[in-house]
Amino acid sequence: MQLVLIKNPDDTQNISYKLARIIFAETKGVSLQSVEAMAAMIHNIHIKYGKSFEDIATDKNIFDSLNHFSPRKKFLSVDINDRKFQMCLRVVKTMLHGHLRDCVFGATKFHHTDTMPQWAIARGYIFECEDILYYL
Numbered sequence: 026m027q028l029v030l031i032k033n034p035d036d037t038q039n040i041s042y043k044l045a046r047i048i049f050a051e052t053k054g055v056s057l058q059s060v061e062a063m064a065a066m067i068h069n070i071h072i073k074y075g076k077s078f079e080d081i082a083t084d085k086n087i088f089d090s091l092n093h094f095s096p097r098k099k100f101l102s103v104d105i106n107d108r109k110f111q112m113c114l115r116v117v118k119t120m121l122h123g124h125l126r127d128c129v130f131g132a133t134k135f136h137h138t139d140t141m142p143q144w145a146i147a148r149g150y151i152f153e154c155e156d157i158l159y160y161l
Contacts, residue, residue, distance in 0.1 A: 041121060042105070043082040045113040050090035050100035051137075054109025055155050057116070058128070062154045064120040065129045073133055078121070089137070128152070132159035 044067060052059040070081055081087060090097035103110045119125045129152045136142050138156045150158035 040078045040082060041114060041117050044078060044117045044121075045110060046101050046103060047082060047088050047090060048117065049103050049107075049110050049113045050097045051088060051135075052113075052155065052157070053100060054107075054113055057112060059155045059157065060113050060116045061125060062129050062152065062157065062159065063135070064116045064125055065127050066132050066135055066159060068120050068125060069127065069129065069131055070133050073131075087134075089140075129159045131161055134160040136160075 044064070048054075048060055048063045048067075052063050054060060067078070067081055070076055070087070071078060076084075083091070085091040089095045090101055092098065105111075105114075116125065132152055134144070135157050136145055138158060145158070145160060148160050150160050152159040
């Protein structure tokens with residue numbers, strides 16, 4: 026008798042955790058509003074540019090926390106039982122199921138207020154939440 030491993034075809038669990046870790050690293054789970062804003066921006070990137078959530082979750086140009094020397098990188102290794110991480114995970118699952126409102130008004134870029142990337146110099150931000158500015 027040969028056993029066959031049946032894989033779960035639902036990959037949303039894996040991508041949910043990846044995105045939740047990134048959102049936690051970028052927002053530190055400071056507030057529900059900041060977590061929802063980051064998730065909404067991710068969804069906007071997915072819709073506007075047709076990028077998969079997997080591609081978004083690995084794009085170092087979008088998320089500073091994915092870069093090796095980022096001070097936010099250490100937050101990617103959050104304990105999955107952390108209450109703030111669990112909040113991020115719930116928001117990501119809501120977003121992946123299409124039930125998260127666009128509270129960032131179509132924004133597809135962001136930066137923290139402690140940095141000023143070149144692309145943001147001649148632009149005005151459209152939404153501010155905690156220490157994050159969002160742009161079209």
